[in-house]
Amino acid sequence: MKDTHSKMAFLPLFICSCFFGFSQEKQVVPEIFEQYENYKEPLLKERRITHSDVEPLINRWKNHPEVEVRKVGESIEGRDLTLLSLGTGEKDVFLWSQMHGDESTATMTIFDLLNFFADDSFTSEKQELLQEIKMHFLPMLNPDGAEKFQRRNALGIDVNRDALRLQSPEAKTLKRIRDSLDADFGFNLHDQSRYYNAEGSSNPATISFLAPAYNYEKEVNEVRGNAMKLIVEMNEQLQKHIPGSVAKYNDDFEPRAFGDNIQKWGTSTILIESGGYPKDPEKQEIRKMNFLAILTALFSIANEDYQDKELLDYQNIPQNDSKLFDLKLTGLKYDLLGDSYILDLGINHGEVPSEGEDKFFYRGRIADQGDLSTNYGYETIDASGFKIVPGKVFPEVQENMEALKKLDFAALLEQGYAYVKVRNIPKGESFTKFPLHVVGPTFEVPQTLQPGMNPTFFLKKEGHPGYAVVNGFIYLMEGANPADLIVNALIFR
Template identity: 35%
Template sequence: MDYEKIFSQNKQDKIKGRYITLEHIEPLLQKLNTNNQLQLIGKSVLEQPIYSYQIGNGKTKILLWSQMHGNESTTTKALIDFLNFLNSKSETANQLLEFFTFYSIPMLNPDGAKLYTRENANKVDLNRDSQNLTQPESNILRKIYEEFKPDFCYNLHDQRTIFGVSDTGKPATVSFLSPSYNEERAINEDRIKAINIIVRMNEVLQQYIPGQVGRFDDSFNINCIGDTFQSLGTPTILFEAGHFQGDYEREETRKFIFFALLSGFIAIYENVIVDNEIIDYINIPQNNPNFFDFVYRNVRINYDSSEIITNFAAQYKEELIDNKIFFNAFVVKIGDLEDNFGHFEYDAKEQMYSDSNKNIPNLNQKADFYLGKNVEIVNGLVKL
């Protein structure tokens, strides 16, 4: 199957980048609302509408939700692309619509999306509210879950650029998890169903991003929605959209999430899921928080009246200014970086560090400095 071609045919070009709000997706959902598929299912803390989009009439029921965390928008873009595909009237789309019923909530946390925050307007992490259900958004999702009674749950998230695939030096562009349902992290029939789908999706993704698929930590936390739904007997898959080389807007990662969604559903439809693929799942390397956005090695600095050679790292801080996301780099670690990698790495070759302040890197300072007389670093990058 030509996943690249299918994606390019169904990509929604009117949304891109990291800042995706209800204002961006609402008109797109309205355009797809050709047969009352779009429904208002509740409102957020700030009284913003929360929509569902249901399509298909098959027996196998899929519940998907995105932007539970407002600043995690990559899977929202991919989900809109996938809804475009389901409306494409292609042979494959029609087959899936006959086999599945898809119930999606493209933006569970519109307030957090507008503010570009992980939490909702009450500063509550909705992914830690699955038991107490203190927030309107949490209650909406739980109500839909109980009424729809899905056969599978798809919990769609982003993860930070700090995650790599084990110690390979490759970024974790896409990561998956079949969440635990108890403290022992036991594997039962429901976890196995999710595991088998993850294995199929990983097989496809390895053709496009070899070595860049990770497995998320499965520590049990009943307050997390995936763990809760898994414990209630519904096979649940966590998606984490991560970093692809140079892709801070996550337009490439968006594509790979689309590939994963489509390939997983095709595998279920074609019944190519093998009963027990735990070993293949365990062999997906685990995520490792061993990346920084910038790593500078072999930098000469003056320290206590002596010259030493050291390393330091900088990380982007994402800041919302006038409805645009700006990536501002700050120094976050100085010293031993032997077990760390940088999405951008620079070997100073023992050139002298200098800046406009103390001529020594300090934590939390802006990553603007010089290496030697000719190399200027501005916001983390070499100024050309």
């Protein structure tokens, strides 16, 4: 990556004599996207980012002649709300992110976009774009929530349900900026559950769009229609990279929500929800898809080619559904009170905040069980004929956590052990960086499966290699590689 942070290589925004035809936008965006890694902000590597992470990135731009950096408000706890603007065009585009403190994917993307505009590539294309539009980025609207990686602000309210009362300073700031800009387009940037799928498909809803309704009748006027058409344009680009993984968010009118009201106030508003993607827990691939979608939209707004899109193509985007599990096991044999049953299990890995270096750990749970033939999994295993067997407790009590380091965990799993007793368990700890659960001396293994329970058991079938499931993570027992074991088990006292 070129040294965009020190060089900040914006060229003067003059009209290029070799005027770039916006009709070539569909070719330019893929070319830019191919070079995405050159623009990706290297200091943002994970979702759990706070105001102290983004403030130095914002400060980089304060002395740049082509970028206006303004403090536009403060959060309840006194953290700055900052707006970064660039471009000279008459079409104003307002993008705000992290209204919910734990929804940060697009916050990372905003800094990737700024790096793109600072890079010395695609100079003439950027010059023309910036002559047509003026962009305004508010990267982190709820920094107090981001500090704790929680949805709500310091008052405990959902800022996205404060568009009418305007009780919080964050909501007041958003409303004031929207009104002062009277923006032509607004991008309401969020994250959604990774368990959403595109309706009728096993594909996760990696990106979901919405042109919010502005009344209960869900009428479509020119303002909302333009948002719909722009979504069609973004969807066409995304389908080339995540086919079948784009969905449409529910458009029921919510009178307290900002997206619905900003649409009503005259700004064509697009909601972008970042969902799930296989093996992308920190949403780096989804961050990249946001970059593609927003960049596509910016060029389309500049040349107005979204006007040629059909509203029907927006309606044809599949709806969000909620039928995904992290792990789906089908056809399991389960014995209970002398009878045998066939069960499917849907297992999810919930994130639990943690102190210290580990910002979170996973707590597996059985999300559903029974006939799950209409559901899907990020990982699906046909376990037909395999019998569920409870894990055993290793009989040798360990003195402390340090003693566990001497155990051969792969061998213990092969012998059917899922729990290890420890006499002195540190207070306040809920998880362990070992692949077996740590339990107190009097712990007894649960003998029944129930929704909400921790999924820890073995799958056995005569003549076939078995599986171990510990805290919802599954391992094939035959030839198990210790390096493949997930070091995220729980502590039960």
